[in-house]
Structure formats: C-alpha cells, structure tokens
Amino acid sequence: MRIKQAAQAFALGEVKLLEGPFKHAMETNRRYLLELEPDRLLARFREYAGLEPRAPQYGGWEAESLSGHTLGHYLSACSMLYSSLAEAEFKERVDYITDELELCQNKHGDGYVSGIPRGKEVFHEVASGNIQSKGFDLNGAWAPLYTLHKLFAGLRDAYRLTGNEKALVVERKLADWVEGIIAPLSTEQMEEMMICEYGGMNEVLADLYADTNEYKYLTLAEKFWHKLVLDPLAEHVDCLPGKHANTQIPKLIGLAKEYEWTNDEKRRDTAEFFWNSVVHHHSYANGGNSFGEYFGDADSFNDRLGPQTTETCNTYNMLKLTKHLFEWKASAAEADYYERALFNHILASQHPESGGMTYFLSLAMGGHKIFDDKFDDFTCCIGTGMESQASYGSAIYFKGEDQLFVNQFIHSELAWADKGVTLLQETEYPLDDVIGLKLSCAKPVQFSLNIRYPGWAEQGVSVEINGEPIAVDQSPGSFIAINRLWIDGDLIRVVIPMSLRLEAMADNADRAAIFYGPVLLAGDLGSHDDPHASEYLYAPVLLAKGKPLDTWLEAVPGKSLAFQSKMVGYPRNVELAPFYQMVDRSYTVYWDLFTPDGWAVAEADYRKVMEKMQRLEQCTIDYAQPGEMQPERDHDFKGDSSTRVGMLNRRAFRMAGQGGWFSFDLKVQPESEMMLVVTYTSAQEMPNCEFDVCLNGELLTEVEEGFTEEDKFFNVNFPLPAAALAGAEKATVTFQGKEGKRIRRVFGLRIVDREQYKQLGVQSDSI
Ligand SMILES: [Zn+2]
Incomplete structure (x- = not known):
C-alpha cells in the first residue's frame, strides 16, 4: 500500500509557467524538441527489428552502443510538454513513436524492443550466466540496462502524461521480457551484472507496479538492490568517494519509489542518508556534484x-x-536545495538562444560553459536536459491535506482543482524580491498556505494579506503557514529581502562563492574564447578577506543583479552577474580571498609554482591537452565517433572505443633531438586496451595492456626519429585501436627537447 505523503506535487498540466527565464527556457526547449526527427531517433529500433529505417540515425552517442537512450528521454520530454501545454504536435509525436515501438516489438515477437546494437544477444548471454560486467560495459554493449531504463521511463511518461494506453502495453511486454532475463540470475550474478551502470531500472519497475498493480514488477524492482553501493549507504557509510556519480543517484530514486509502495523504512532511510551526503558533502555552490563524473572525498x-x-x-x-524526499516530510531543507540547483545549475545549463545544453557545467576559475551540439552529440545530459527544460512546472507547488505549499518563486499560475482554487504567482524573482500571490475561488476555502521562508533569508521576510502585515514567527529554512478561510481576490504580498553573502568551500575557508539571495554570482572575465584565459591570475584574487561584502561589491546602476568589485580585485576588478545568465563568457564562481599582507606571502608561492612550470615549458616544443576543447582545437584534433573525453584525478583525458582512433598535430623542431611524452594513468584503467601510436602514419610503438604502475599518472617517452621529420613543422600523432580493442586514457601529449627534458629529471614522473 502506498505510504501517506505529507505533500504531493501537482501535475504539470495544473501549473502554467508565465513570462520569465523559466518559461523562456521551456520555449527554447520546445522549439528544439520539434526540430528533432523521431524517425532518426527510431532508426536503430527499426533496423534491429528487421525493418528498414525511415531516416538515418543521429550521430554522437546515438551512433554508439548507447543508441536509443535519447529516444526514451525524447518520449518523456514530449509527454511532459504535452501535459504542460496540451499542444497536439507533442501528442502526435508521442503516439507516433509508441506505434513504431509497438511495431518493432511485434516484429521481435518476444516482447523485446530496443535500439541497442547486439542488444538481445547481450541480454541472452547475461541470462545464460555469461556476465562480463564493467563500469559502463556489459558484454560489449555500453550500459544496455541504462538505455532500457530510458525507454521504460519514456513509455511510462507517455502512458501517465498523455494517456497513451498502448505505451503501457509495450512497457509491460518489455518488462516481462526483462523478467525472463533477470529471473534465472542468482543474487551473486545480479551483483556482478550491476557493476555496469543500469540507470534506474528499480525506479521504472516500481512505477510499472504502481500502474498495473502486478506485484511481480515490484519484486523485480527489488532485485536491483546493488549491495556494493546500497549496503554501506544503508549503514550510513559514505561509500561514494571514487564512485561514478550519476550511476548511483538513480538507484536511490528507485529505492525512494520502492519505499513509497512497501513502507520499507530501510529504503527510505538509505535514500535520505544518500541525499544528505550528496547535498551537504559532495555538492558545489551551484548545487551540482561530481568532478569528471566522479564523486570525490567528502567535503x-x-x-x-x-x-x-x-x-x-x-x-x-x-x-x-x-x-520524493519533500513529498515524504514537506520540510524546507529539500525545497531550499531544489531552488539552489534549479536556479544555479539546471537553468544555467541551457543556452538561452540555441537551446544547446551543457554536459559538464564548468566551475573552473576562468572557465566557460560548453554547450553540446543539439544534433550531433546526444550525450546523456542532452537527454536529461530535454526533460529538465520541459518540467520546470513540476515542483513549484505541492498540496497536502488542506495545505498548499509554495516552494519555488517562479512567475506562474496554479489551478488547484480539488479546492476550486486558482493561485496566480506574480513575480520577477530573482530579479526582484517581491512575490504576489492572488487567489481566485468561487466560494471561500479553508486551508493552510505554506510559503517557503528560504534558509538564506537572514534579513527576515515580510508578509501582507490584503495590505495588512501579519506577524512571521518562523525562522529562515522553514515554511510560513497561514491557515484561514480564503476568499476570492485575497492577495498575499511577500517580500524576501536579498543580500550578498559568501559561501566558503568546506575544505578551504579562503575560497568562496558569492551569492545574492538565491542567485550564485559569477565574475565576468571576458569572452569565452579570450586568448588570455590561460594566463596567470586571469581569474583575479580578491584582497578582501575579512571585509564586509557590501564595502567592496557595489550594485551596478541600471542592471539587475549586477555588481562591481571595488579596490579589492588583483590584478583587476570585475563585474559580477548571475551565473545562470553567463553565456559565451569566461567566468569564475569561486574566488581566493586574501588580506593584502597574506597575498604578499602567497604570491611568492604562486610564483615558485610558476617557475617550475616555466622550466618545463622551456624544454617543451609543443603540448596538447587531450579532453579540453581549446587545446584540442589548437592541435587539429581528429577522431572517430567512439572517442570520448573525461576527467580523472583533476586531469582531463581522451580515450576511444573498440577499433577507434584519434590524432593530434603537434609542432616539431627537427634540428633538436626530440621525444614524445605521453601521459597515461593506471588508476581504474579500463580493460581491453590495445593500440598503436603512430607518427605521420608510421608505427612508433604498439601498446598493450600490462602497465603495472601504481595508482598514479605516468609518462611513457618515445624518442622521435629526427631524420624522418626533416623540414617538417608539424607531425601527426595518431592513436589507433586494434580491431575490437580500445585506446586507454591519454592525459597529455608533449613534444620535448630530449636533452633539456632529461636534465629536468621528470621523465618518469607525472607532469
Ligand atoms: Zn550526463
């Protein structure tokens, strides 16, 4: 039986977004979704069902063995927009895709349907006990259960949000097929399989139980208890350091759903412990988490x-x-976090004109946002971004028993049908601190109106009802509850004064982000392609340690939420603006704070580090940083569709999938004795790597697995044949995977003067 919730979100169709940044983002996303072609997203579904694709598949991750993940997200996002806007175009797309999936499923004939290459074979191997499971690879396919999860979620949303009954039929058949795969597996085999990312399979199966009342789906959901991660979390052990972050979060969403149908307190407690760990110990100022996709140590x-x-x-x-957590207990801490992450990550992650979305959202000092290509990348974050940008209405308001919660301050209108109440929320928040709530109802209604009193609002709030101030007894980080008989035309005016504040990093009290009320501010450093961006102190330090913020940050007249630093920026002062508005600019959201005396000492250390780097630079003829956009562009990076970038232990890398390749052009000086220095890691290395390193197409060396270094970066040096490069200014270094083999992660490519480099004594150290 379902648990009793303290609060329940309203349906998307009951909340209408009105003019403002969130509506703008939804509209931008709406245009994007209509630009996408369902037939291209369906291409591999048809192909693997033995049907002729109606259009070529898209590129990027859709051309990899993760293909089909975007279709699931797309089905969800179109369903959400149909639910919000009731536009027939979205319903037509949902129906069309569902019909096509049904067609493909019938062609398979056994309930299976997907766009995963070799998908059925992979799962049959797994069912037979042949389980080759790695972090992102299950029997040679890239996270196939992750991809199936997206499809399940899309079908669920088509059914729930658009009333497409056929979607539920297709979903059930697919779930029954999955049951056939999973049922023979022992607990140990399940555990082995779940080493590979599986998205929120437990989430969608619990939902399917909710939609069908078939208990077997809940039982199946519960089989996805991944002991390696969930057992320690259930014991309140933060086992997250070093784990791939987004692999874990959906497992806990699944536990939350299971709890809601089983009342199993262990599942609730585990989900809450995880949430608290991530929010309070693994999250940056913008509410986001992970570095190069991985959790680090707590704080x-x-x-x-x-x-x-x-x-x-x-x-x-x-x-x-x-x-989910908010629905269980209706506490303001969850609503406060929601605001932080919604305004400072999700809203910040979309390009407001193009509709492109960020994969990583850089918080580098001097970084900039990189938006994925809308039609050629199809990363995971494009998929989830489609949904995020379509569902802003989903957590503004919640209802309880004779209670209405106003969690988020977003210009919108709520139709609360159960009570015959319409609530118009008029606000320009966060550009303004005034929120007007206007009630319309045919007859008087008694209920408690609960308005979030944000945790950051240390200057208090004021509330008036029909022009009369009311006493506010609550503290920041709670709800202001106003229980009365409301009548048509009642007007509530809430003012939440905003102010500047610093939020220091947990592990460095002198490195801080600057907020104005709910808004994370970023220093605007210049254009996103500023050639000076890599220079020393491009992101200035602030000689403002210990000084009240309002003595060195002044509002810029005539601009909303813009501030100018005065006298404290070194070597320059900067203007700050909301991070969510920062597009095509270089910025910093974290600042190092010093007293003037402290800086005099610290700068000497900064310079020492600089000198060491300079000596290395002196013997370097060229250096390419794989995995970072500008250096790759500067070195004419090329590669096939299997190549990917990532980040490990603070270093960017590039790698390639089976039989893949990539290359960089590097400068050479044939008059010098040269060496190519390639930086690898042995940490968490992926298996099945075997590849050639070539110089101008000539084999330089063959690399096989078998590095036995400790968990650290290490360099491998290749003397370059100067004679072969006579007269050349550049040489192409190519990494070519052997057939069916991958290329390991490459963290750096450096061409050096061999003698000078040896004198530095760093040839086998990480650099
Ligand atoms: Zn992602």
Missing part, C-alpha cells in the same frame, strides 16, 4: 575545480530524488 572541493565539474544529469537526478 573535498578545493582541488576538484576544472572544466568538468558538475555533470548536468546528476542534478536532474538529484532534483528527482529531492522531490
């Missing part, structure tokens, strides 16, 4: 800043989990 952020912070999917999933 460890100082050394984890770079272009690949805060994967956007993770926050999409954390907000889903947060919504």
